[in-house]
Amino acid sequence: MNLLEECKGAERIGISGHIRPDGDCIGSCMGLYLYLKKELPQTQIRVFLEKPAEIYRCLSGIEDVDSTYGEQKKFDVFFALDAAADRLGEAQAYFEAAGKRINIDHHISNARGCGDVNYVDPQASSTSELVYRLTAGRPLDGEIAKALYLGMVHDTGCFQYSCTGPETLRAAAELISYGFDFSRLIEETFYEKTYLQTQILGRALLESIRFMDGRCVVSVLSRKTLDFYGVGPQDLEGIVSQLRSIKGVECAIFLYETRGQEYKVSLRSTQKVDVAAIASYFGGGGHARAAGCTMLGTAYDVINNLSLHIERQLDGEEKPKTGSALAGGDDEERRAECI
Ligand code: AMP
Ligand code: MN
Ligand code: MN
Numbered sequence: 001m002n003l004l005e006e007c008k009g010a011e012r013i014g015i016s017g018h019i020r021p022d023g024d025c026i027g028s029c030m031g032l033y034l035y036l037k038k039e040l041p042q043t044q045i046r047v048f049l050e051k052p053a054e055i056y057r058c059l060s061g062i063e064d065v066d067s068t069y070g071e072q073k074k075f076d077v078f079f080a081l082d083a084a085a086d087r088l089g090e091a092q093a094y095f096e097a098a099g100k101r102i103n104i105d106h107h108i109s110n111a112r113g114c115g116d117v118n119y120v121d122p123q124a125s126s127t128s129e130l131v132y133r134l135t136a137g138r139p140l141d142g143e144i145a146k147a148l149y150l151g152m153v154h155d156t157g158c159f160q161y162s163c164t165g166p167e168t169l170r171a172a173a174e175l176i177s178y179g180f181d182f183s184r185l186i187e188e189t190f191y192e193k194t195y196l197q198t199q200i201l202g203r204a205l206l207e208s209i210r211f212m213d214g215r216c217v218v219s220v221l222s223r224k225t226l227d228f229y230g231v232g233p234q235d236l237e238g239i240v241s242q243l244r245s246i247k248g249v250e251c252a253i254f255l256y257e258t259r260g261q262e263y264k265v266s267l268r269s270t271q272k273v274d275v276a277a278i279a280s281y282f283g284g285g286g287h288a289r290a291a292g293c294t295m296l297g298t299a300y301d302v303i304n305n306l307s308l309h310i311e312r313q314l315d316g317e318e319k320p321k322t323g324s325a326l327a328g329g330d331d332e333e334r335r336a337e338c339i
Contacts (some may be wrong), residue, residue: 001119004039004100010076013040015097016048016091017127018083020233024191025082026052028104028127030059032079034144035135037061046071048091053234057188059150060143072165078127082127084110084285101138106131106275109285121286125168126155126273132171145178148184152188157241197235198227204239204254216310217243220299222255234243234280237238244268251275251310263302267291280307 007013015033017025028051033047051067069090076147076254080088082105085095090320095101096116103115108122123316124130128151135144152172156164159172178184193201200221208219226232236256243252251273255263265282270289277292282305284293295302 001101001117002136003036006076006100006117007036007040007043010040010043010099012073012075012077013043013045014048014071014075014078014091014094015046016079016083016088016095017081018087019089020049021049021052022082022237023056023127023154024151026056026059026062026320027147027149027154028131029145030056030061030065031128031144031151032081032104032131033064034061034147035131035138035140037176037264038141038144039138045077047276048094050089053193056150058188061200074098076100080115081105081131083107085114092100099261104134106287107285108287109280112164116197123165125161125165126152128152129168129171130153132175133167136286139141140175140178142178143181145175146180146182149175149180149182150189151183155188158186158190163287174250176243193238194235195233196229197238200229200231200235201242204236204240208243210246210249211307212311212314214248215314216307217246217249218255218303218307219243219252220254220263221256222299222301223259226256232276236238240266240268243271250314253303253306255302257299258294261297263295263297263299265293265295265302265306266313273310278306278313281309282306290293 015029017029029047030047036045048066052062056062072274074096077100078093078095080103084157085092090093097237101115102117103113104119104127106121107126111122113120119130121130128148132148204219204221208217210217217265240252240254244252250270251266254266258264267279269275276288276289278287279286279291279293282293282295286292
């Protein structure tokens with residue numbers, strides 16, 4: 001796909017990413033936004049995202065992000081980044097109505113793409129890496145490079161997770177050559193936590209429970225606990241990765257209650273469990289080693305249902321198949337509904 005070719009003739013271009021935007025979602029959207037603004041100075045370019053967390057204030061152009069979704073006029077081209085259309089939240093309507101829909105993503109659960117033009121590579125570390133690839137041959141600047149680098153750092157856990165490849169590191173090398181303070185960027189957006197975030201992390205770790213001979217670990221935060229600490233979804237990032245780091249753990253589960261008996265589920269695995277297959281079964285998606293979904297029921301029901309699938313994979317009873325392949329299984333086992 002040739003980015004600038006696809007945007008040729010467009011007067012209005014829109015960009016958005018998934019709900020509860022993470023570092024890659026924000027980095028890829030801002031990187032693409034800044035790049036298109038630089039290359040197409042005559043074109044109106046808008047970027048829509050749910051309100052980015054404070055840590056992302058360091059990115060240039062972040063104040064242009066529209067979180068009100070008040071726009072009415074149709075876009076000639078609309079980009080869905082780091083997600084399929086059904087995770088764009090309020091921006092989904094802009095995407096569906098656009099003259100041309102472009103989808104750039106790296107989720108295996110969205111392997112076919114959802115646009116008129118798709119650039120989906122499940123092998124890529126991040127959508128930011130894909131945006132970088134698409135800018136090949138054109139000069140960037142320090143601000144574009146910083147946004148894309150941030151996205152790559154967040155989705156690779158600072159270039160540690162198995163999604164990191166030689167191409168990722170080559171891209172990172174190129175990006176830092178534009179001369180931004182990457183060390184500070186990593187410290188301030190990836191490692192640094194507020195005191196509250198540290199407290200809730202501690203609480204989640206303290207109350208975690210290991211099962212399946214220590215191969216699985218789960219932690220649940222109820223609405224009541226979240227309200228007590230006054231924390232939101234943006235304060236919970238990193239908890240599930242910390243659970244996965246426990247020695248002997250093959251699969252980590254982290255749940256938090258979004259409303260009464262509705263849980264946002266995060267799954268992480270080390271080597272064996274294909275968590276994308278499990279999340280897809282329950283109506284979500286993601287990657288083989290990091291995936292998520294939303295489930296209804298009591299926490300006990302949710303954990304029971306998830307652990308059945310994890311156990312089957314660990315015992316080798318079930319060949320993991322990502323996507324819809326697991327759908328249509330035994331409904332009786334589903335005491336918690338998926339949405
Ligand atoms: P999380 O546990 O929310 O950090 O998500 C882990 C990975 O799975 C990220 O790449 C998410 O974008 C992806 N993911 C989470 N929830 C969903 C969902 N409902 N559908 C598709 N992908 C998801
Ligand atoms: Mn993401
Ligand atoms: Mn991503």
